[in-house]
Amino acid sequence: MSLHLDSPTDTNAILAQLDRSRHAGGDPGTRVVTMNFVVFVDDPAHRVWVLLRAQLVAQKHPSRLIVLDSTNATSGVEVSTATRENGGATIVNERVQIGVSTLDHRSIISLVHELSVPDIETVLWWSGARLLQSRTFSGIANHAGTVLVDSSGKARGEETIRELGEFLSWFPSVALRDLAFMRLMPWQDMIAQFFDDPALREDLFSIEGLEIESGSDAEALYLAGWLGSRLSWEIAERDAFRDRSGRRIPFTKIDKGDQRRVGSVVLRSRDSVYRAALSEADPHVVALSVEGAKATAVRYVPLQNVGNTSLIERAILENAHDRIFETSLLTVRELLG
Amino acid sequence: MATEVTLRAPGAAANPLRAGLDSNRIVDPCTIVFFGASGDLTKRMLIPAMYNLRLGDVLPTSFAIIGFSRSDKSHYDFREEMKEAIDQFSRSGPAKDPLWSDFAERMHYIQGSFDDVESFKELKRQLEENDEKLGTAGNRLYYLATPPGIFATVIQQLAAVGLGPKDQAQGWSRVIVEKPFGTDLESARALQAEVTKVFDEKQVYRIDHYLGKEPVQDIMALRFANVMFEPIWNRLYVDCIQITAAETVGVEGRGGYYEHAGALRDMIQNHVMNLLALVAMEPPISPHADHIRDEKFKVLSALRPIAEDEVARVTARGQYGPGLIEGKPVPGYREEESVDPNSITETYACVKFFVDNWRWADVPFYLRSGKRLARKHSEIAVKFRGIPHRIFGEAGDQIETNTLVMKIQPEEGVSIRFNAKIPGPKMHIRGVTMDFNYGTGFGVVSAPAYERLIGDAMRGDATLFTRWDAVECAWVAVMPVLNRWTEPRQVDFPNYLAGSQGPQPADALLVADGREWRRI
Numbered sequence: 001m002s003l004h005l006d007s008p009t010d011t012n013a014i015l016a017q018l019d020r021s022r023h024a025g026g027d028p029g030t031r032v033v034t035m036n037f038v039v040f041v042d043d044p045a046h047r048v049w050v051l052l053r054a055q056l057v058a059q060k061h062p063s064r065l066i067v068l069d070s071t072n073a074t075s076g077v078e079v080s081t082a083t084r085e086n087g088g089a090t091i092v093n094e095r096v097q098i099g100v101s102t103l104d105h106r107s108i109i110s111l112v113h114e115l116s117v118p119d120i121e122t123v124l125w126w127s128g129a130r131l132l133q134s135r136t137f138s139g140i141a142n143h144a145g146t147v148l149v150d151s152s153g154k155a156r157g158e159e160t161i162r163e164l165g166e167f168l169s170w171f172p173s174v175a176l177r178d179l180a181f182m183r184l185m186p187w188q189d190m191i192a193q194f195f196d197d198p199a200l201r202e203d204l205f206s207i208e209g210l211e212i213e214s215g216s217d218a219e220a221l222y223l224a225g226w227l228g229s230r231l232s233w234e235i236a237e238r239d240a241f242r243d244r245s246g247r248r249i250p251f252t253k254i255d256k257g258d259q260r261r262v263g264s265v266v267l268r269s270r271d272s273v274y275r276a277a278l279s280e281a282d283p284h285v286v287a288l289s290v291e292g293a294k295a296t297a298v299r300y301v302p303l304q305n306v307g308n309t310s311l312i313e314r315a316i317l318e319n320a321h322d323r324i325f326e327t328s329l330l331t332v333r334e335l336l337g
Numbered sequence: 338m339a340t341e342v343t344l345r346a347p348g349a350a351a352n353p354l355r356a357g358l359d360s361n362r363i364v365d366p367c368t369i370v371f372f373g374a375s376g377d378l379t380k381r382m383l384i385p386a387m388y389n390l391r392l393g394d395v396l397p398t399s400f401a402i403i404g405f406s407r408s409d410k411s412h413y414d415f416r417e418e419m420k421e422a423i424d425q426f427s428r429s430g431p432a433k434d435p436l437w438s439d440f441a442e443r444m445h446y447i448q449g450s451f452d453d454v455e456s457f458k459e460l461k462r463q464l465e466e467n468d469e470k471l472g473t474a475g476n477r478l479y480y481l482a483t484p485p486g487i488f489a490t491v492i493q494q495l496a497a498v499g500l501g502p503k504d505q506a507q508g509w510s511r512v513i514v515e516k517p518f519g520t521d522l523e524s525a526r527a528l529q530a531e532v533t534k535v536f537d538e539k540q541v542y543r544i545d546h547y548l549g550k551e552p553v554q555d556i557m558a559l560r561f562a563n564v565m566f567e568p569i570w571n572r573l574y575v576d577c578i579q580i581t582a583a584e585t586v587g588v589e590g591r592g593g594y595y596e597h598a599g600a601l602r603d604m605i606q607n608h609v610m611n612l613l614a615l616v617a618m619e620p621p622i623s624p625h626a627d628h629i630r631d632e633k634f635k636v637l638s639a640l641r642p643i644a645e646d647e648v649a650r651v652t653a654r655g656q657y658g659p660g661l662i663e664g665k666p667v668p669g670y671r672e673e674e675s676v677d678p679n680s681i682t683e684t685y686a687c688v689k690f691f692v693d694n695w696r697w698a699d700v701p702f703y704l705r706s707g708k709r710l711a712r713k714h715s716e717i718a719v720k721f722r723g724i725p726h727r728i729f730g731e732a733g734d735q736i737e738t739n740t741l742v743m744k745i746q747p748e749e750g751v752s753i754r755f756n757a758k759i760p761g762p763k764m765h766i767r768g769v770t771m772d773f774n775y776g777t778g779f780g781v782v783s784a785p786a787y788e789r790l791i792g793d794a795m796r797g798d799a800t801l802f803t804r805w806d807a808v809e810c811a812w813v814a815v816m817p818v819l820n821r822w823t824e825p826r827q828v829d830f831p832n833y834l835a836g837s838q839g840p841q842p843a844d845a846l847l848v849a850d851g852r853e854w855r856r857i
Binding site: 185188189191192193195196197198201204227230231279281282285287299300301302304322323324 | 351352353354355356357358359360362364391392393394398433434435436439
């Protein structure tokens, strides 16, 4: 059931429409809403991608989805509810999509507050170009429990990561999640696998070089930041770390491959080279190898890539601070200078 | 005594890159040996489960698989056969390179008879070769996917060739035993005696795939991770508990086995009794396997013994005749392959138990399981007592008693039935349902039980496996019924139609108590 309103700022009318829409399909019985899911989008090229994933998440988790569309593609307000039967119960999902391109930040923030269901978690997925420079972002983030961003992609870069670093000190009580970092978990696990073997672990403390190939900057920076923060490396210069013994560790970032994807990670120790690289036969498999003094046979590991929708769900379900991410982010911010 | 070699403590704890990484990977290297490798269970469940564990990157870096069976085939044939099995039965679709090749290279096959010591010597040679070439470090997991009558023979042969854990210089050995563990109390005790000659109890993993199901594990979470249920989880508030394991399938070509088993042995004595233990047990002091299993044992040991002369009053049995399942005609049990046309084997069993302890005194636990019933449906229903004094509701309104249902399959979740006021000026009351479903609640699909359980056995986590004392208690509890039911006498079988709610005597059993079954 979908209904349209012309005025995006008349929240009473929007809520009334929502109520009518909810009851249009009959009595929904027990109604459960577990979160306010606020989604901001301003990139026309990215809009459908974002809206589709937001909808998929909202369908799974009973929620009030508030879409703030700043792309000019939405005029007025679209109000809709969807119901589905599930084991005898009726699950209701509510969606309010508002065209906000002509609204100032105060109006948008006020809309979000008035349309949110009180006393439940608010999750903000911000896909806007600007973060802290946007007063809308700051205003909504201030009232959110979790903020989700994606610093990866063409329109993103070092500036986004710098801003995220600032975010941590501006909003210490808000759980920040970056899809770009969350996507790296399989790679982090594979790198860690090399050193689960006690015989190879010492090499972790004699790394002499780091090389990461990826299709966009954020992945390489985050992986380097993660390694640096885990191993207590300091920043030597923009493209090099320094370990606890003062040894310089050059960091080479190779821009190659698909956006948001890592192609390979190479760690060089004093006498061995640890390489995790996408298999040529199957891009969903990574070949792990050690060459040199501690050489081992190639081991194939399935790349446990998690879809973006699932990553968003994970961010929502784990609504707490991720200290590993936060220390990695601060390391990257320091690296960028 | 063998020294256990484990990489877990130094491997996981001391690697600084592991912090915050949520990995399910099994650390200890290991060879898993499937006895009965040509059987249906291996093809349909076990090898696809192993491959999915590999795809999920759960298997350890160094692992190997050995199939052991009577059929004559080469390593190559075995690998091809298992690839076909994965292609057909794996939840993740056909096997693909390079992962399949890597997986296949770690699979070997030993052709041999279970009573031939030479075959076991060959198995030993292959295990030692795996340790040397594949780095499996002397760790062995033996999976007895054979007919139950062969369990003891396999274990004796392992000991005979020095593959018992007491003979190991390094590494661990564990054995997974499929159900049924014995066919009655006496045979179970005899089997246990044979098993413990070779393996310590801590090395024996009695598998009950029901326990690997996510909703079964959630029973403990629901009870002990919430504060609102435990205060009413007792005789003061609970009227009765109904545990149902209903199937629509018949004997599926296993008539030969089922003729000697029946629903009581096949389902009630193991799966359903395990559910009873989980729902009735006291809070364990920790999630440690033995703490949980201690509590389960206490419940089963508190089951009120059923005197043989009261069997007819507290039990009911049935056998399906021809009928309709999902609109299609199906034959009766006596018309199934390898089934005696005059069979008196029960395909439906229900038993009323009492748990004689402070918490559950006089609360009946009704257990039922049957084949060819109206719906595939397993659940535990906790039915609460009625309100003490009615103040709401118009004269015609029925005030239902509250029910909490833990849904195990095919739906997985929890529902609560309670009363609510129908909107309007009058105080009409109606029962409503509040539902939680795993799939939609968490947006994830539970892994099949065998993946979870094989992984746990490789990790050495026995929480979801049944300890001997519980198995023994369950046999003690059902033996009077079994003895009565196996007496040669005239039985009015078949007594329920395929596709129905079950036999009339089962309904009568509850009606006599002033209750009724939940609909299947």
